[in-house]
Amino acid sequence: MTRAARWAWVISLVTITGVCGVLSFLLSIGATTPRGFFERHYAWLFWVNVAVAVVLMLVIGIAALRLFLRVRSGKFGSRLLLKLAGIFALVGVVPGLLIYTVSYQYVNRSIDSWFDVRLASALQSGLELGAGTFEAMGIELGQKVRDAADKLRDTNFSQQVLALERLREQMNVRTIALVGPNGQILSGVGGDTGSLLPDRPDLSLLRRARSEEVAVGKPEGLDDDSAVLQGRVHLRALAYLHGSERSLGASASGERYLMVVQRLPTATVANALAVQNARGEYEQRALEIGGLRRVYLGTLTLVLILAVFAALLLAVTLGNQLARPLLLLADGVRQVAQGDLSAKPVLTTRDELAGLTRSFADMTEQLSDARSMVEMSVTQLEAARTNLQTILDNLTAGVIVFDADGRIDTVNPGATRILRQPLFAYRGRRMSELEPLQGFAQAVWQRFDAHRSTPEDGERGQWQDSFELPQPSGEILTLLVRGATMPHDARLMVFDDITEVVSAQRSAAWSEVARRLAHEIKNPLTPIQLSAERLQHKLEAKLEGADQAMLVRAVGTIVNQVQAMKQLVNEFRDYARLPAAQLTALDLNNLVAEVLLLYVPAQEAGRLHADLVAEPPLIMGDATQLRQVIHNLVQNGLDAVSERPDGHVQVRTQKSFSEAGELRSLRLQIIDNGPGFADKVLKRAFEPYVTTKSKGTGLGLAVVKKIADEHGARIRLSNLHKDGDEAQPTVGAQVSLSFSNLATAFGPADPGAAPQPRLN
Template identity: 70%
Template sequence: MSRVRRWAWLVSLLAVAGAAGLLAFLLSIGATAERGFFERHYGWLFWLNVGVALMLATVIISAGVRLVLRVRRGKFGSRLLLKLAGIFALVGVVPGVLIYTVSYQFVNRSIESWFDVRLASALESGLKLGQGTLDGLVNELGAKTKNAAERLGEQGGNPPMTLALERLRDQLSARSVSLLGANGQPLVVVGGAENPALTLSRTSSNLLRDARRQGVISKIEGLEDEAKALEGQARIRALALVPSNDFSLGASDRYLMVVQGLPGSVLANALAVQNANVEYQQRSLERDGMRQMYLGTLTLVLILATFAALLLAVTLGDQLAQPLLLLADGMRQVAQGDLTAKPTMASRDELGGLTRSFADMTQQLADARHMVEQSVTQLESARTHLQTILDNLTAGVIGFDARGGMDTINPGATRILRLPLSAYQGQRMEAVPELQEFAAEVAQRFASSEDADGTWQDSFELKLPGKEALNLLVRGASLPEGERLIVFDDISEVVSAQRSAAWSEVARRLAHEIKNPLTPIQLSAERLQHKLEAKLEGPDQAMLVRSVGTIVNQVQAMKQLVNEFRDYARLPAAQLKPLDLNALVGEVLMLYVSAQEAGCLQAELSPELPLIVGDATQLRQVIHNLVQNALDAVADREQGHVRVRTLKSVGDTGELRGLRLVISDNGPGFAEKVLKRAFEPYVTTKSKGTGLGLAVVKKIADEHGARIRLSNLHPDGDESLPPNGAQVSLSFSKLATAPSPAEPSEAPGAA
């Protein structure tokens, strides 16, 4: 239970207890309250009611405002709570208002019935009847007292006064009979033992004067204290002037005083009527106050009942809505993907069980989703692993969906085919203009393998417009649900290597078959010239000399060709030793002093290079061959120049990875068709070349574990422009000494 709700319950309980106690108190004293009670206490009772009403109204209004604010703010469940509170409030308030209306009319009519005209007339008649009875008794005693006083005046002193008063007391049934002097002092007293203070006390001069003037006076005494009056102290006292027959100047007045008790029944009835009349009149005067008090109390009860109904409406509505709100909020969270543990109700009813069942279901969904996420994670991991493998495969991989679209293309396929295949992902291979023929051949190969297990392997020569033809080894496989997969490798280098091996074998055989006859041919021609030159004259002699010279020159050319074949076919194994690359380059460049002096050849050798591991003889041949090729490329240019550089190869983190020998020129560059097959035998751009120079360089580089790269140089690095030079880079990774800290050099990977 929230703090606000606890305070609301506490205030309501205090209000109910206070109002109930006040109502019980008012109802208990309403009929027996003393005179003027409502008039005296109406003010504070009214303001007490107003205070309680204001307190209840404040709580009700605050609760209503909070509920309305929740609805306006769109707080979840507020509309349902408002609806339930309205229903319960309607159920509680409507009967309360109906009961209040009936009670209001009942109280109003009941109070009016208390002051009916007939009741007032009856009380007034009873009061008059009692008053008349008492007046009759007073008048009767006064008359008898006056007669007795006259008789006493006529008798004078006979018989004796005491005896006469005793006889008079018996006749009048009086409590006491006294003869008073002129000053009111008792002269003779008969009776009065029960109240001697009254009998022996002096009578006031006012009563004596009234009695002398009127002859007799009588009145009722002792009614001031009702309790004492009912105990017998109420009485009728009569005082009469006793006539005197003595005409002397010294004679004084005498008075006869008779005290007679009131009958108990008459006195009780008279007092009862008098009290009832007084109370009736008091009630009559308090009628409006009573009406206001009763109706105010009734209104307070209505407000209290209304407050209790509203409070119970909110509480019961909240109790009923809480499980539903928990379920609704939980469903909303589940719909948003939140499957965390959901709160439940501790109650044992159906709604509490429903919240617990929903929490269990949510937990099961969370466990299921966790398992799915684990499976997806494993699948994604496997897919990522597979994608990583595909991305790092040197072979090209293309996967086709059931419709024939390319849905999987790895970087190897783009690299091998040198086409933007990713732009055609989802399309058929025929959509790539350069691959239409290749796609048709692959489709035909798949169709021919349907009768087998769906796998096949074949080689294809792919001719790309404006590019060198590619030799591809393609493997195909049919997958479930109509999907297909091809994996292909660029075997152009393998084919080139096979060609090189074939040329090596051809060169070996040619060297063996051709070299042996060349020497006898040369010797025979020289012998013929020696025998016949002296015997011939003129034109015949000149023709002989020319013919023999031609034979000898051609034999020498054939010997040079055979030697190159022999060198290519039988390149000796490299004898690897620590070498200073700068010194080796310097030795070779000594053969080109004239080119250096002419400014056509320039050397840029980095100092303090570590030693490499290599064969000095073979590497001299490589350097000589590359420098000679570069000089031949710029021979026809007026400002042609060749630059030879040695530098360190540095990795991304600054570590030394090896040394590089770079030879560049500003010649016409390599033709595109030559770049791919430049290291194959008999591939050359020279009109007089054999095409074995770069092939030998490649073999020597492979023996040294070095990497050789050919590239064209373009203006400002823009490959769309015609080349303005060529560059050959030879990278040595085998060092004889530990790498020293890297010095500023060419950026890693530069050609």
């Protein structure tokens, strides 16, 4: 609330308090106001009340309309203000209505009680009682005057002053005098100190005294407030003196009257006047009872409106004071709920609500700091997780994390690639639910349990073992598995495909076997052959018929088998003792052309043709070994299509470029349209004694692999499918060698070398 608004509220409260005070004052003096007050001032009092009520109702209506519009527009905090205003207004209005109802009934009954019939009768009785008292005093005074007149009638004129004085003392009156026919005072004694002679009587009283002999007037001085206060209210009585001319002396002429003035008791006069005034005021009030009732009830109603307005004003003021920190807190909570933890405003007052806003601001600041720390921690955690995930994604080994229930929690692409199963789709499920992995999963889980219960020597936090995993194609994968138990009973399995390692180990073993066979077997073969030939030479002439034929057949068998054994031993020797490659710059196209000269008949028959790239780069290689490689691959291709009438073999060289357009390698491909490689051969084709030929030793591709490794070349075997779809039937096989060890990026062939033929 601004300073101007606060001052406006203060001025309004002061004004309302003043108006309430004035109205209360009017109500309090209503019973003692002069006669005719409400008749004279009723109009402006009524319109003042109406004007103030209209203004207050207008202010209340405007405030209520503004609050309604705030609630309708959904302004934040308006409902809370409405609730607080309603509570305070209810607290102020309900007691006010109750007091108003009681006061209304009380005022009505009080006003009615003021003009009750019994009160009017009592006032009338009081007036009659006063009049009777004065009348009785007058009768008594008249009797005294008559007796005094009789006594005075027999008194001589010379003794009248003494007689009057004596009569005054006997009658205990204020004044006694002789009055002439016109009311003039002839002589008298006593009287007020302010005048020498008493007042003249009224002529009407004289006439009554003449006709009635004794006349008593009404109390005099009742209308004079000073006379009442000074005790000068009195009764005047006249008595006609019969034969006054004779008794009062010769000098007297005309009628004479005896006048006696007696003062009334002050208390009696005051009581009588009080009753008379009360009766008059009662009659006056009775005449203006309607106006009095309207003024009282109107003022009471206005006081109620003022009370309601003050209650509403207080409700709005206190509501704003209470709602401001609450709204501040509510708005801050809403902002915090929306994630806004910026600095929050606080109140500068010293009450508990202001302290609550400060505490909330401190809490928000602490939350902001905590969130910053959490965000920093989350960022670090996400970075670490991203790094870990990057490592797992690029890790060639397979990684699988199982939860405490044995379900797959984390898996990397290496695991999917090695196991050749959609493991990502099985997260949250057991690995044994994959039918091809049921046996493998059971064996791994048994190994985990064995490591937990009875770990082997040297096994502390992890174990290591190898497993064989059969594939639907007949191939058997050899996996090296390492397992470890993680916190919360989670289990980690890391494994590698060591099938090629095992194959290399077999190749090394075959090399050792071949070396020993070449040493142990080749030496006895020549004596065996010579001995058999010598026996045939010695015994053939001595035998005849069937014996001779049997000898020739047996010796031929021995010689043929010995030759075959020699060839096998020579191949083993070549495999085991392959010399180190002597790398020089050479043209691969020239080598291909030289080897293909050995297969002219196949070229002429259309079963072999070449597609060589122009201007190939020179490669670093051993010409002798590469000739053997080309020869073995071409021969294998021709053997594969030998039983197909339309069989053909293609020898092709290609350049391979990187994404930047730089020359990366030179590729040699031998492609045939034969039956392709069997699935079980593709993974072990380079191992010795792995072949599909009925007469082959299985050392050809093994020698090719060793020579390719010597040259740093990469060799690949694959089957070709119709339309390039592996689901389609096989339409041939392809062997590819990529030579990345180039002598120059581009280079012409050796000028001394043979020209490059374009073979078809």
